[in-house]
Amino acid sequence: MLRKEQNDLLTLTGPNSPGGAFFRSYWLPALLAQELAEPECPPVRVKLLSERLIAWRDSQGRLSLMDEFCAHRGVSLWFGRNEEDGLRCPYHGWKYDHTGQCIDVPSEPAESGYCKRIKLKSYPLIELGGVLWTYMGPPEKQPPLPEFEFAHVKPESRFVAKRLQECNWLQAMEGGIDSSHVSWLHRGELNTDPLFKGSRGNQYNLGDARPVFEVVESPGGLYIGARRNAENNHYYWRITPWVMPCFTMIAPRGNHPVHGHFWVPIDDENCWAWSFDYHSMRALTEGEVQAMKDGKGIFVKFVPGTYRPLANKDNDYLIDRVAQKEGRFYSGVEGIGMQDASLQESMGPVVDRTKENLVSTDNGIIMARHRMLKAIKALNEKGVPPPGVDPAHHRVRSAAVVLPQDQPFKEGAREALTVREGIAHASV
Amino acid sequence: MLSSSARATTAQEARFRIDAPNARPRTVKVIALDAGSERVLRKLAQGDWQNATFLRAPQGPSASQPVGGWLAGLAGETMNLIEEIASANVVVTLSTAGENSEMAGVVAEACRAQGKLLTALILDADGASEAALLKTLVPLRPHASMLVVASGEDYVEGMLTALRA
Numbered sequence: 001m002l003r004k005e006q007n008d009l010l011t012l013t014g015p016n017s018p019g020g021a022f023f024r025s026y027w028l029p030a031l032l033a034q035e036l037a038e039p040e041c042p043p044v045r046v047k048l049l050s051e052r053l054i055a056w057r058d059s060q061g062r063l064s065l066m067d068e069f070c071a072h073r074g075v076s077l078w079f080g081r082n083e084e085d086g087l088r089c090p091y092h093g094w095k096y097d098h099t100g101q102c103i104d105v106p107s108e109p110a111e112s113g114y115c116k117r118i119k120l121k122s123y124p125l126i127e128l129g130g131v132l133w134t135y136m137g138p139p140e141k142q143p144p145l146p147e148f149e150f151a152h153v154k155p156e157s158r159f160v161a162k163r164l165q166e167c168n169w170l171q172a173m174e175g176g177i178d179s180s181h182v183s184w185l186h187r188g189e190l191n192t193d194p195l196f197k198g199s200r201g202n203q204y205n206l207g208d209a210r211p212v213f214e215v216v217e218s219p220g221g222l223y224i225g226a227r228r229n230a231e232n233n234h235y236y237w238r239i240t241p242w243v244m245p246c247f248t249m250i251a252p253r254g255n256h257p258v259h260g261h262f263w264v265p266i267d268d269e270n271c272w273a274w275s276f277d278y279h280s281m282r283a284l285t286e287g288e289v290q291a292m293k294d295g296k297g298i299f300v301k302f303v304p305g306t307y308r309p310l311a312n313k314d315n316d317y318l319i320d321r322v323a324q325k326e327g328r329f330y331s332g333v334e335g336i337g338m339q340d341a342s343l344q345e346s347m348g349p350v351v352d353r354t355k356e357n358l359v360s361t362d363n364g365i366i367m368a369r370h371r372m373l374k375a376i377k378a379l380n381e382k383g384v385p386p387p388g389v390d391p392a393h394h395r396v397r398s399a400a401v402v403l404p405q406d407q408p409f410k411e412g413a414r415e416a417l418t419v420r421e422g423i424a425h426a427s428v
Numbered sequence: 429m430l431s432s433s434a435r436a437t438t439a440q441e442a443r444f445r446i447d448a449p450n451a452r453p454r455t456v457k458v459i460a461l462d463a464g465s466e467r468v469l470r471k472l473a474q475g476d477w478q479n480a481t482f483l484r485a486p487q488g489p490s491a492s493q494p495v496g497g498w499l500a501g502l503a504g505e506t507m508n509l510i511e512e513i514a515s516a517n518v519v520v521t522l523s524t525a526g527e528n529s530e531m532a533g534v535v536a537e538a539c540r541a542q543g544k545l546l547t548a549l550i551l552d553a554d555g556a557s558e559a560a561l562l563k564t565l566v567p568l569r570p571h572a573s574m575l576v577v578a579s580g581e582d583y584v585e586g587m588l589t590a591l592r593a
Binding site: 001002166167212213214215216217269313314315316317342345346348349350352355357358359360361362363366367369370373374405406408410411 | 430431432433434436437438439441442445450451518520545547553554558561562565566569570572573574575576577578579582583586587589590591592
C-alpha cells in the first residue's frame with residue numbers, strides 16, 4: 001500500500017515534478033538506432049517524460065533531440081525537411097541545427113541576426129548498443145555514459161526491441177521485480193518457449209513450487225533472489241538485479257541468451273517497454289534472432305509499421321479462453337511479454353496503490369519503492385545524485401546458481417552478479 | 429466500437445473502481461530478536477499503528493524458559509508465543525546484523541505449527557562485515573519465507589506501512 005502522495009511521487013514524471021527530476025538524472029533509452037538509420041532520414045516524433053520532442057539525424061550524421069514544435073507558429077517539425085545540416089519547418093522556412101539553434105528565418109534579413117535569438121530546447125542524444133540514449137536533466141549534472149553490459153557486447157550478440165505499453169511505467173517495472181508471478185502467469189511457457197525451454201534450472205523451478213525469497217540492497221538498487229531446493233544441501237538461486245530507476249534483468253536459463261528490460265515513461269499513462277536479449281560469449285544464432293522477431297521469449301509481435309503490440313487492448317489482447325482452460329496460456333494471452341503487459345494495463349492508466357494489499361513476498365516491490373522514495377527526497381531536497389547514476393552501478397548481471405545452503409547469495413554469487421569480460425553468465 | 433479492454437483501461441473508467449474496503453485488517457506481530465532491534469521497535473511503537481503488536485524475544489539466560497512465558501511485550505509483560513502467533517496474519521522478526529538470531533528458530537516452529545509464514549528482516553547490514561552478517565543470516569535462512577537485508581532501520585516502518593500494519 002502506498003499513500004496517494006507517495007504514489008504520485010513515484011508515478012508522475014513530467015517536467016517540474018519530483019519524480020521527473022529523478023528520471024532526469026539518468027541516461028534513458030529514447031529510440032532504437034534503426035529509427036534514425038542514416039543522415040537526412042525522416043524525423044521521428046518522440047515523447048519522453050511528458051515532453052514532446054523530435055529526433056532527427058542531420059546531413060553529417062549528427063543526432064538531435066529537440067522540442068517538437070517550431071518556435072514561430074508551433075508547427076510540428078515532424079513535417080520538417082531534413083536538409084543541409086538542418087531541419088526546416090515547411091510552413092515559413094525557419095531552420096534549426098542539431099542543437100536546436102535557429103539558423104535561418106527567411107522572412108528576416110540575415111544581417112539582422114534575428115535567428116540567433118531563437119533556440120529550441122534540446123537534449124543530448126547518443127548511440128550506444130543499438131539504442132539512442134538521451135539525458136534530459138541539467139547539463140552540469142550530465143553523468144558518464146551508460147555501461148550496461150548488453151550495450152557493450154558485439155552487435156551480433158545482442159537483440160533490442162521496444163514496445164508501447166499503455167500504462168504508467170511503475171506498474172510495468174514492478175512486474176520485472178515481482179519474481180513470484182512467474183510460476184503462475186508464465187507457467188505455460190517455461191517448457192515450450194524456444195528462448196526459455198530445456199535448461200536444468202527449469203526442473204528446479206518445476207520441482208519446488210514454493211520458492212523462498214531474499215531481498216538485498218545493492219549500490220544501484222536491489223538484488224532479488226528466489227531460492228528453491230536443489231540436491232545435497234544446496235539451493236538453486238535465481239537472482240534478479242534492479243538498477244534505479246527502471247532497469248531489470250531476468251536470471252538466465254541454460255545457454256539461452258539472457259533477457260532484460262527498461263521501462264521508460266512516455267507520459268504518466270504510457271511507457272516504452274524496452275526488451276533486450278544478449279549473450280556475453282557468443283553471437284546469437286539465426287534461430288534465436290528469428291524467435292525474437294517472431295515475438296517469442298520476452299518479445300512481442302507488432303502491428304506492422306508500429307511499435308504497438310499486435311495483441312493490444314483494442315482487440316482484448318486476442319485472448320484465447322480455450323488455451324486458458326487448457327493451461328497453454330495461463331491468462332489466455334499468448335506470449336510472456338503480452339501476458340505481463342495485458343495484466344499491467346488492466347490495472348488502469350495509473351494503478352491506485354491505496355487499494356492494494358501487499359504480502360510478505362512483495363518485499364522486493366516494497367523495498368524498491370522505499371529506496372526510490374528516499375532517493376527522490378534526497379535529490380529534490382539536497383541535490384544528492386540517486387543510485388544508478390554511477391556507471392559502476394550498471395555493471396551488474398543476473399545469475400542462476402546452485403549454492404550451499406549456508407551461503408548468502410550476494411556473497412556466494414558475488415562474481416556471478418558482476419560483469420566480467422570473457423566470462424559467461426552464471427547459468428543453470 | 430471499443431473492445432472491452434480498451435474501454436475498461438481508460439482513466440475515466442478507473443474512476444468507477446469500487447471505493448469500499450477490499451480486505452479486513454491484518455494483525456501483524458513484530459518480534460525483536462536482539463537489543464538493537466528492540467530499540468528500533470520501541471521507537472516504532474510510538475507511531476500510529478492500527479494492527480501491529482511489538483514484541484521481544486528473550487535474550488541471554490531467559491531464552492530457555494518455557495514457550496508459554498517466552499515472549500514479552502515492550503513494557504516487559506509476559507506474552508504467550510503460541511497465542512501470539514495464532515492470532516497473527518503476518519509475523520516478522522527483526523535482527524541487527526552481527527547479532528545472534530538463533531531465537532528465530534523458536535518463532536519459526538510456532539509459525540510452522542500454525543501454518544504462518546515468517547518474514548525476517550536484518551537491519552544495519554551496511555556497516556556489518558560479511559562474517560557479522562553471516563552470523564545473523566545463517567540461522568534465519570531455514571526459517572524465513574522472505575528474508576530482507578536492509579541497510580537502514582527506516583525500512584521497517586516502510587514495510588509495515590506497505591503491509592497495512
